[in-house]
Amino acid sequence: AAGVIQSPRHLIKEKRETATLKCYPIPRHDTVYWYQQGPGQDPQFLISFYEKMQSDKGSIPDRFSAQQFSDYHSELNMSSLELGDSALYFCASSAPDRGVNEQFFGPGTRLTVL
């Protein structure tokens, strides 16, 4: 079965650079969530989208922005990167309108900021 796809899997950036993370949800899933997981920590909710509209916002810095496109893929844009942004970034998808409340996670993007 098709799963959530994330790219790139690994990303190394310098401080103050920008990064773009991409997420392709499971086919027919219209809701996308982004989570940030620091070393030894639980995943922290950043932002979510439903039908291309932002549906909720969590602890996402103003330096970050995201959107969901017409094909339901989503991109997380991160600017003015800081050392503390180094983490695993997970995207998850679900389809609540079809009763699929479960969130299925992608493999994650490991971002390292030097």
Added chain:
Amino acid sequence: GENVEQHPSTLSVQEGDSAVIKCTYSDSASNYFPWYKQELGKRPQLIIDIRSNVGEKKDQRIAVTLNKTAKHFSLHITETQPEDSAVYFCAGTMFSGGYNKLIFGAGTRLAVHP
């Protein structure tokens, strides 16, 4: 907002023993409680979930119980095996426009010794 607390933070058992992880939540409106297993550097994987209209759910060696009155839920793993070693996260959902972001507990690192 929702707050999920998870105990213990680490758990060490002998192969074949049972393991129990407990979580409490604060928002009485939460109605969906998934459990995720995460191996080092990998994605969280849903292993079982429970909805608030159910008190107990079982899937082979894994079971989850929910006490809505006390606002706590627990994961039970019987006949543990070394491959059960991982970090386990409980989560609760707080309704937010119908598209539920997951609020995670801090995680329990389970070690199963042969």
